[in-house]
Structures are given as C-alpha cells and as structure tokens.
Amino acid sequence: MIEIRGLRKKFGAVEAVRDVSFGAGDGTVVGLLGPNGAGKTTTLRMLSGLMRPDVGTIRVDNVDVVVDPIGVQTHMGLLPDSRGLYPRLTPIEHIEYFGRLHGLGGPALTARTRALVTRLDLNEIADRRVSGFSQGERTKVALARALVHQPRNVILDEPTNGLDVMSTRAMRELIHGLRRDGCCVLFSSHIMQEVSALCDRIVVIAQGKVTADGTPDELRSLTGRDNLEDAFVTLSGLEENS
Amino acid sequence: MSTLRLVWIVLTKELRDGIRDRRSILSVLIVAALMPSLFGGMFTVMASRSKNAEEIKLPVAGVENAPAFVDWLKQQPGVEIVGAPADPEKAVRDRKEDVVLIIEKDFSRNMVRAVAAPVKLLSDSTRESARQKVNRARTLVTTYSSQLAALRLIARGLAPSVALPVRVEEVEVSSAQERLATQLNILTLLLVIAAVTGGMQIAIDTTAGERERGSLEPLLLNPVPRIALAAGKWLAASVFGCSAVVFSMLLTVNVLRRVPWQDMGIRFRVSDGDLMSLLGLVLPLALFLSAVVMFASTFARSFKEAQGYMGMLILLPLFPGVISMLYPLSNRPWLAPIPVFGQYALAADVLGGKPPVATIYVLAGVSALTCALVLVALTSRLLEREAIIFGR
Numbered sequence: 001m002i003e004i005r006g007l008r009k010k011f012g013a014v015e016a017v018r019d020v021s022f023g024a025g026d027g028t029v030v031g032l033l034g035p036n037g038a039g040k041t042t043t044l045r046m047l048s049g050l051m052r053p054d055v056g057t058i059r060v061d062n063v064d065v066v067v068d069p070i071g072v073q074t075h076m077g078l079l080p081d082s083r084g085l086y087p088r089l090t091p092i093e094h095i096e097y098f099g100r101l102h103g104l105g106g107p108a109l110t111a112r113t114r115a116l117v118t119r120l121d122l123n124e125i126a127d128r129r130v131s132g133f134s135q136g137e138r139t140k141v142a143l144a145r146a147l148v149h150q151p152r153n154v155i156l157d158e159p160t161n162g163l164d165v166m167s168t169r170a171m172r173e174l175i176h177g178l179r180r181d182g183c184c185v186l187f188s189s190h191i192m193q194e195v196s197a198l199c200d201r202i203v204v205i206a207q208g209k210v211t212a213d214g215t216p217d218e219l220r221s222l223t224g225r226d227n228l229e230d231a232f233v234t235l236s237g238l239e240e241n242s
Numbered sequence: 243m244s245t246l247r248l249v250w251i252v253l254t255k256e257l258r259d260g261i262r263d264r265r266s267i268l269s270v271l272i273v274a275a276l277m278p279s280l281f282g283g284m285f286t287v288m289a290s291r292s293k294n295a296e297e298i299k300l301p302v303a304g305v306e307n308a309p310a311f312v313d314w315l316k317q318q319p320g321v322e323i324v325g326a327p328a329d330p331e332k333a334v335r336d337r338k339e340d341v342v343l344i345i346e347k348d349f350s351r352n353m354v355r356a357v358a359a360p361v362k363l364l365s366d367s368t369r370e371s372a373r374q375k376v377n378r379a380r381t382l383v384t385t386y387s388s389q390l391a392a393l394r395l396i397a398r399g400l401a402p403s404v405a406l407p408v409r410v411e412e413v414e415v416s417s418a419q420e421r422l423a424t425q426l427n428i429l430t431l432l433l434v435i436a437a438v439t440g441g442m443q444i445a446i447d448t449t450a451g452e453r454e455r456g457s458l459e460p461l462l463l464n465p466v467p468r469i470a471l472a473a474g475k476w477l478a479a480s481v482f483g484c485s486a487v488v489f490s491m492l493l494t495v496n497v498l499r500r501v502p503w504q505d506m507g508i509r510f511r512v513s514d515g516d517l518m519s520l521l522g523l524v525l526p527l528a529l530f531l532s533a534v535v536m537f538a539s540t541f542a543r544s545f546k547e548a549q550g551y552m553g554m555l556i557l558l559p560l561f562p563g564v565i566s567m568l569y570p571l572s573n574r575p576w577l578a579p580i581p582v583f584g585q586y587a588l589a590a591d592v593l594g595g596k597p598p599v600a601t602i603y604v605l606a607g608v609s610a611l612t613c614a615l616v617l618v619a620l621t622s623r624l625l626e627r628e629a630i631i632f633g634r
Contacts, residue, residue, distance in 0.1 A: 050462055051628050073465040084457030088262040089255075100251045101464040103243040129262075142460065 001026050001184055002047065002153060007056035009042055016042040018208035020056070024186045024201075026152070029179050031199035032188040035236050039208040040188040041081045044157050047186075048078050060153055074102070077151035079159055083142035087131035091122050091141045094130070095148050102149035109148075116144040119177075121170060135162035143174075154178055156187035160194055172198060192229045206236040245470045252466075252474025253481075256448050260478060266443035270482070273439050274490045277432050282497035285425070289505040295374035296505075300382075301326040301333075304345035308353070311345065314386055321382065334364045340372035341365045341379050356394065422508045423594035424570055430589040431563035432494050433487050433520065434582070437528035438535065438559055440486025441479035442552060445535040448475040449621075450548035459631055472622035476529075476536050476614070483528035491517060491524075512593065519592045519603070526607040526614075527585045531559060533617035540624045543633060562586050578602050579609040 007020040017039040024030040034040050045051040047058055049069030058065040060072045085094060092113055099109045117126045120140045125133070130141060139162060147154065156175075160168045175198055178185050189195050195202055196216050204212040204219070212219055212235045216228055223231040261267070303326035305312050316323050327333040330342040344362040352359040361383060365376040392402035452458040461471065495517060503510040538555055542548035562583045565571070572590035575598050577583045584606045591598050624630050 045632065048463055050459065050631050070465040070467070073463060076463075078460075078463050080459045080463065082456030082459045084452070084455035084460065086259055086455070086457060088259050093255075093258075097251070097255050098460075098464060101248065101466050146460070146463070 001061055002186060003057075003059045004043070004047070005057045007043065007046060007058070008054045009039075009046060009051070010054055015208055017046070017053075020205065020208070020210050022203045022210055022213055024184050026184045027179060027182045028200045029175055029185040029187070029198055031195035031202045032186060032205060033190070033192070033195050033202050033232060034188070034205035035190055038205045038236070040190075040205060041157055043205070044078070044080070044155055044186075044188060047155060048076070048080065049073060074149075075151055076153045076155065077146040077149065078154075079139075079143050079146045079156045081157045083138055085130045085133075085138055085141055088129055090127050090129055091117065091144065092126050094141050094145045098145040099148040104149060112148060112150070116147060119174065120144050136164055136167040139163060140167070143171075151183070153184045154186070156185070158189055159187055160189070160191070168194075192232050196228050204232065204235040211235045211237065245467055248466050248470035249474045249477065252471055253477045256444065256475055256478035257481060260444040260447065260482060263443065263447065266447075270440055270443065270486055271489070274436050274486055275493060277435065278490065278494035278497040281428050281432070281494075282501055285498070285501040285503075289502045291371060291374055292507070293502075293505040295378045296320050298322070298375050298378055299324050300341070300343055300379055301330070301339055302343045302345065303330055304347070304349070307345045307347055307349040308359070311349070311386060315382060318382060330364050334366055337366070337369065339364075340369070340375045343379060343383070422503070422510065423572065423590055424567070425508070426498075426512070426593045427563070427566050427570070427586070427590055429491075429494055429498065429593070430520070430524070430566070430586055431560070432490055433524045433589075434527065434531075434559045434563055434585070435556075436486040436490035437483050437524055438531045438556055441481075441483030441528065441532035442535050444482050445475070445479035445532055446539045446542075446545055446548040446552070448478065449536055450539040450542035451545050453542070453630070453633075454544040458625075462625065462631060468622040468625040469619065471625060472536070472618050476533050476618045476621070479532035479536055480529045483532045484525050487524050487528050488521070491521065516592050516597070519597055520589055522603055523585045523588055523592070523606060526610040527581060530581050530610040530614040530617075533614040533621075534558070537617045537621045537624075540621050540630065558582065566590060572596070575602050578606040581610045581613050584609065 002024040004023070005021045007017050008015070009017040020039065020043050022030070032040050032043065042051070046053045047060070047065065049065045049072055052066060061075060063071045065072045089097070095113045095116055096109060099105075099112065104112065117123055120143065122137070122140055122144065125137060130138065133141070139159070143156075143159070159175075160171050163171060172194075175185055175187070179200075187198075199216065201213070201215055202219055203210055212222060214222065219231045219235070220228060223234045225231040225234060297320040299322045300315065301324050302312060302315070305323070305325075312323060315321055326342050326344070327339065330339070330344060333339045334342055342364040344364065346360040346362065349359045349361070363376070363379060363383065365372060365379075367373075391405060395402045395405055452461065462468075495512065498512075499510065501510065535552070535555065538551050539548040542551060559582050562571075563586060566586045570590055571577060571583070571587040572594050573596070574587045575591075577587040578598075588598055588602065588606055
C-alpha cells in the first residue's frame, strides 16, 4: 500500500514535481500516466527513498520512506529508469546477488531464482554473461532481480520500454499475476493503450501535478471523451500547446 | 542481517566480477612484471659499468714519448694499454672510444727539466656511460704524477709531506648495507606502485563504472546500509592491491638477486625477515591507497573520467618515493603515522639494516588503516548524494 501526499521537488530553478498526491492499495494496479518530462520518474525516485522530497510525505505500508528507507526497501521491488547490469555476470548471478542483499540464501534463493527465470522466460540465457543481451533481455533480468525478494509493493518505471510484442505481453501477464498475488503494483507509462489494458486506476500527471485520478471509465466521463487517448490528451494539457 | 554479512556479499560479488575482467588483470600483471625487469636491467648495466671502470682498456697515443710512464700504467691492476686510433678526437666524438690519453712530444724533455710534462685526456662529458672510465684514467695520471713528485722530493732530501700541507682522509660513516638501501628504495617504490595500480581497475569499475552502467541506482534500492556497500567495494579493491604487492615483491626480489651487485662493491643481502617487514608496511598502505582511489572515482561519472583523475592521483604515492631517492628518509620514525611518507621512511630503515621497533610498525599500520576507514565512510556518504546516484 502506497500513500503519497503533497509531494514537491525542485532541481535548481526547475520545479520537477509541484503537487503530487495519490494512493495505491494492495491487490490493485495503478498506472502513472503522463507525457515525457511530466515528473513520473522523479516521483518514483522519491518513492524509492533514494531522493528526498522537498515537501510532502510518502508512506509505504504505513512506513515513512524518509524516516526508514531500508524498512521500506525491504518490502518494495523497483524497476528503475536505469537498468544497468554487470556485463560479466549471468542473469542467475544478478538475481542471486540481489537476493542475498535482501537476506535470502540457500535452497530458498535457488528455488526463487529458478522460478523467476522460468516465469520471465530467461531459461535459455540464464547462464550466459549479459554483455551481449538485447534491450528486452536486459529489462527482464533487471525485473527479475527487483522481484527476487517477493515484494508486496512493486513499482515499475516504464516497464515495456524497448520490449517487443511478445515481451510486452509477458510483462502484462506478470503484472496481472502480481495483482492476483495481492501485491500493490504501480507503474509509469506514457503509452495510453498499455495503461488502459492493465490498470484498475489511472493517475494522470502533467507538468509536475496530478491532473486526474480515477478508473478508466471515470476519466472518460470526466473529460466527456469516449476515447481514452483523447481523455489523456485533454488531461495532460497537451491540447493547448498543439 | 548483520552489516558484516552484507559487506561479505558485496565483496565476493565484486571479486568474482573483477576476476572475470581478464584484460585489466593482465594489464596489472604486465605493469607489475615490467617495472622490476626494467630496474633489474638498469642495475645490471650500472654494475657492469663499474666493472668496466675497474678493468679498462686505455688507448694511448704517443707511447714512444714516455716509455717509463707507459710501463708504469701497464703494471697497474686491471689496466690494459692499447693503441690509439689515428684521429683520437674524432674517435671520442663519434663515441668509438670512451677516453683517449695523448702523451705529447715534449713529455720526456719536460720530465728531465722538471717542467710539467703535458698529457691530454680526451673525453665527452655528456656521456654518462663513459664517466667512470674517464675518472679512472684521470686518477691513474694523477697517481703517477704524485708518486713521481714524492720521488723527486726525496731525491732532493725533502720529505714528500712538505709538498702536502693538507691531507684529506675520507671517513665513510654509512654502512655498506645503508648504501645498498639507497639503491633499494626503488623496491619500495615498485611495491607502492603495485599497491595503487593493483586495486585501481576494480576500484574504478565498482564506483565510476557502476555509475556509468546505470547499475548504481538499482543496487542502492536494496535494503543495505551504504557503509556496507562502500566497505565491500573497498575490500575487493584492497584484495587486488595486496595481491599485486605480493606478486611484485616476489618478482622484484628475484630480479634484484640476479643483479651482479658485487661489481659495484655492494653485497645484496635482504633477508626473508626484511621482506616480511616490508609487506607488513606496504599491505596496510595498499588498503589506504585503494580507499583513496575508490573515494576519488566515486566523483567520476564514467570510467574515462575516473582514469583522468588517476593520472593526478598516482603522483601522490610516487612523489614521496622520488623524494626519498634524492633525500633519504631513513632514521625518521616520526614520519610513521603519515601514510605513504611513513612507509617510505620505515622501509628505508628496514632495508638499511636498522629495523624500527614493532610499535612503530603498528603505528604506521593503524594510521594507514584509520585514514582508509575515514575515506570509506566518506565514500558511503557520497553514495547518499542525489547528484552521485542519479548524475550520469
């Protein structure tokens, strides 16, 4: 469960996040939708505990991220914007490294690693060094290591970026699976179709502010547009510019 | 989970990753192997030059002008008189000869009249390699001259000491071992170079490299205190640094033992105990230098940027090393707590056969370790900074 209230963050003179508040409950999938540069990644970075908000509070499972970042990270799996891997390690070694850092070990870690490799269809490349991997393969490895500790809260920053059709489908399957398991899933995207296909709720963010928050149907009726894409354009304030 | 356990997890991962980086390991090994060979070769050349000066072939022109002088020269140990080339000056200028002695026509005539008899010594002072030979030749001539002077005085009923108002007696206070030690400071320098370069690749790769790849942010998302990450990475770099030191020492000592030191009048005697003392000095230094490199590279956004910093950073340990070769740092135990300087000073004492007391070693080691830990703590603070985590 994630609760974000009155978040603000400035970088020098640029106000990247001006007013962001929303919540995400367990067993739901929430999409953070917004155009490029809207403040999605900055919001997620503050949620991860690596960036301090100037103003506002973030609570995950009722733990304040600023007060106890490690306590929050223990139950959070985050696929960040940067998916850097270690070129000389194999996918299995990546997953196990992060698993150990979460305190896993022994047969439990081996079993968990195997399960993730199978679920993300990494079997064929599981023991190869990642240096020559494609974008999609790299994303899968990054995702697997983020989920190794079976987090209750899963946050994915543009998870389908650079993925082909089959991998995108697999990612959707995974997100559905996480919801079935009762996880709280929050993911960001700038692609309308993806959000509408997956989300129970959509939070639209534009120029650092939340401009709408509701189910896909609510957003459609709010804007008076039947097409969700049109609704998104209206809510993002993109119309005036074009 | 305990912080120590996390440090261990980070350390083993970085070591595994580092060992697979064959190219950097190879470059470290090549540097570690090249330097001792270079200096071994240098010392061997120096030794052979002093040997050359002991046994010289001296080309003499105008032998017929001073048969007695030439006979005397032939009797001197290690001197062989050979014929001079047709154009002695050209031969020296063309570096065909190191030195040529020319006995002038007037030699015998002047000798009889007790007027200074002329000889010429041709040499090229820009040639370092010829210097010892030239000195030997000059000494031979002056020795002959003073012996003759003494005989002339005796013939005139005077004591030779009349013409020698002042006599210089040179007293050498340093032991042969200490003189060797000034040469051997190079060993310490090589060990320190190994200590820096050995851990450098991995220290950069685990900090600047981690930022460049974009793997720092995912790593920091794990519930691990920053100090555990910094400590694990530091220890991994230190393991490489220490291994390089041991490797370099084994190699250097084996090379140096093959240098013909006896030709320079020096006995090479470095015991295993001395080597252990050196390791005891340099290994904590390797831990310190790895921490310095890691701290500096954390500021760098990329491997390349970090390597730029290293160009400057490597001067830090080299500077005192070069200083110590010009101005020996021996007998200065108060330098012990200053990392790098202390190690050079104490190493000079160890190699000079005057090993300091155990507490001084401990002081030097503890001081280097403390500085290292401070740097590790500072690095862990850097890993909290948003500009470092996200700045790519």
